[in-house]
Amino acid sequence: MESIDKEISLNAKLNTHFAGRVVRKDLTKKIKEGANVPVYVLEYLLGMYCATDDEDSINEGVERVKKILSDNFVRPDEAEKIKSKIRELGQYTVIDKLTVKLNEKKDFYEAEFSNLGLKGVAISSHYVKEFEKLLAGGIWCILKMNYFYDEEVRDASPFNISNLTPIQMPNLDMEEIFNGRRQFTKEEWIDVLLRSIGMEPTQLENNVKWHLLARMIPLVENNYNLCELGPRGTGKSHIYKEISPNSILVSGGQTTVANLFYNMASKKVGLVGLWDAVAFDEVAGITFKDKDGIQIMKDYMASGSFARGREEKNASASMVFVGNINQSVDVLLKTSHLFDPFPEAMAYDSAFFDRMHYYLPGWEIPKYRPEFFTNEYGFITDYIAEFFREMRKRSFSDSIDKYFNLGNNLNQRDVIAVRKTVSGLVKLLYPNGEYSKDDIEEILRYALVGRRRVKEQLKKIGGMEFYDVHFSYIHKENFEEEFVSVPEQGGGKLIPEGMGKPGHIYLVGHGETGMIGVFKIETEVVPGSGKFERTGLGSNREAKESINTAFNYFKANKKNISGTISVQNFDYLMHIQDLQGIGVTSQLSLAAFIAMCSGALKKPIQSQMVVLGSMSIGGTITKVEELASTLQVCFDAGAKKILLPMASAADIGTVPPELFAKFQISFYQNVEDAVFKALGVE
Structure with a gap:
């Protein structure tokens, strides 16, 4: 009953403060199904004849609109x-x-x-x-x-x-919107915006509401580059095609520089000069007839200008890229990166993706079902489209500065991206510029997550050039720093805080797929007769040999660690976990040896420590391949301490100093040294 009261009060509020500017969205749905006219044309007519909450007048108005469309709309x-x-x-x-x-x-x-x-x-x-x-x-x-x-x-x-x-509104009184906004809470205003584009907010989770708002940012923010990839049927292109008369949807396939940017023959600016947002549907199909097409697009996405002939041209259209992800996100993250659906010419061009201001996770938006579409009141589409267009003339990109500083992992492109997203969301939610610190913090966190998602994929494509993905913001009043994580990366806490159990150890190495990942060895030492069992290796022969090397070395050299260790009276049960699904590593020998010593002595490994390096059958230590990338994986997983072979000291110059400084590093000379340092026994 309470939710019905809420709907009534929100509808009543809209009809009071925006009389004649709102329409009941179920009427649009009813007529739209039978008339192939844009939503904004339909709602203009409904606004003329049905902008009331009196049922009889509405029915009369609907009939009138139907008659006008059948008599006067030109097919x-x-x-x-x-x-x-x-x-x-x-x-x-x-x-x-x-x-x-x-x-x-x-x-x-x-x-x-x-x-x-x-x-x-x-x-x-x-x-x-x-x-x-x-x-x-x-x-x-x-x-x-x-x-x-x-x-x-x-x-x-x-x-x-x-x-x-x-039929499109020729002019707009912004004061009407600013004053009207004061009558609604933040939650109510979000609901009003979502109903205005035809969605029913009471059926949507909070994060989905925010994603739907983010789809509107290109309509209010100049030169905003948005990417949304996800499953089919989630309405990715709907808003750009049906809702706004100021955006154009370029359906996948070939396009030309002349069509998109500038036609040298007719001396006319292309789509980016005529529309507020240019959306590309089905990114997998984007191709340019011209060789320099992607280069010009990159130039435009970075600066809002492009050079054709002798002139530099400016335009303010935002770029939106929408497309489908055909497999699950987990699979894509393990085998490739989240920009994989883009065409080959772009798929490994890190400079192109670096210009994306936000990556909207389409897989978090449910497939549209009938109950997701609203029957309540929302703004007439054309009214909201003009409001969006008017807001493009304003900027709120400095709204962060009053309360927060951005962390040192954000480079200039990251800062621009985050500021643009914040500015766009403030324009949508607080167009009158009236907001609190908590309001801005909520928007800032959302903006940081979407840009970090871009950066995480760039790290996979471009490697160490993009190692600094740990985005944060700092409260100006108490200098407290807060970090944001990307949900699909699992928050980056594979290695939890606190002491583990004896015999449990984390290591980082190259998996069967060639990618670097985190592995965990769990060892149980129980009374028995000297049996050794290992699980979790599948059919990986090299990994099995690596573990056998560790056990043989343990039997032969246990006395060098402690005289109390016994093999005959105990069974050693070992399980290897591939925490990121990249195929078990063959670099297990040293970590497995330390795990057996830890289990036998009942002493745990140091908290949040990762062991790097492996050993040969005779106990010779091998150095770490790709040290910088390996340390980045350690940091992402939550490691604070690193056990590093002395042989890798020569490669420290390849590691960015900011990354190296994140760890407490212990060097070891030989196998026994590694055991003592791992257990914290000096």
Whole structure:
């Protein structure tokens, strides 16, 4: 009952503070199913006739809208019929998309009708002055058309426009929104925004609500680059195609530099100059006919400008990349990276992905079901689209600075990305600039996670160049630093804090797939007759040999560690865990030997320690391959202490100093030295 009351009060609030600007979204759904018109055209009409909460008036209004659409909306296949009606009746009202050009040779403005197919129709200059969008991409309008054929003027169109009313809102009072926003709590306002794009927030979890808000950022923020990959059927491209008249969806496939950026022949700017957001559907299919296409796109995504011919051109369109991930995220993370669905030309171009400001995890959004679509009130789509467009002129990228500093792992590109995401979400949630420290902290954490997701994948593609992924922010009042983690990376705490059990040890090495990962050896020492059992190795012959080497060395050299260790009176049970699913490593010998000593002596390994290096059958220590990358994996997993062979000291220069400084490093000379240092016995 309480939730019903909430809906009633939110609907009542909307109708009170935004009278005439809201519409009941189930009406849109009903009519949309039978009419192929953009949502914003439909809702403009519903806003005219159904912006009320009186049921009888609504039903009457819906019938009226249906009649207007059936009588006046021009379907392309009925264009000739409508033209005939205008001629026979002398005057007729039509709904169509109008684009206007100046014919400078004859000094008059001429209109082109999208569905009616008319060109060269004269239009009064006062409409052009009043509705400038007619000249930039066109507007849907309700038009009163007349027909008059003059034999004297052969080349003039007999059709003319006697009255024009734009369906897209020609202007907007921002104060109305700022004042109206004060009447709603943050949660209510989020619900209002989501209902305005047709979603039902009461059916969605909190993180899903935030992801749906993030889809709107490209519409309010200039030059914002967003990537969303996930399963099919989660509405990734819906908002850019149906909801906003200011964005365009480029369906997958080939595109050209001329179409997207600048046509050298006609001297016209392409899509990035005409639209607020350009969304690419099905990223796997993006190809450029031009060789330099991706290079120009990278240039544009970084700076908002691109060079064509002798000139540098600027544009403010945001870039959105949406596509499908066909396998599970876990599999993708283990075998490749989260940008894998991009075409080959981009898939390993770390510079291209470094320009992404946010990676939205599409796999966290459920597949759309009927109950996810709302039947309650939301803003008329066109009203919210104009609000979004108006907010592009403002910036809140400095809203962090009052309360927080960003951590030292963020480079300049990271800082720009985080600031843009914060600015976009503040524009959506607090357009009047009224927010608290907690509000900004919530937005900042969300912004950091999405950029860190980009950086984690860059680390997989580009290696050590992108090692600094540990994003944090610092409270200005008490200098406390807080870190954010990416959910699908498991929070990076594979190695927990606190002392482990005797016989348990962590190591990091190359798995069967060639990737570097974390492994755990668990050893149980129980009374018995000297049996040795090992599990968790599968059919990996090299790993089995490595463990056997450790046990043989243990039998022969146990006295060098302690006279109290016995093999005959105990059984040694060992299990090897591959914590990241990359295939068991063959570099187990040294860690297995230390684990047996630890279990036999009932002394645990030092807390959060990782053992690096392995040994041969005669106890010779081998150094660590790819030391810098190995240490990065240790850090990501939560290690604080590293046991490192002296032989690897020569490679320390390859490790970034900031990374090396994160650990307490102990060097060991030989096998016995490694055991004592691991157990903390000097």
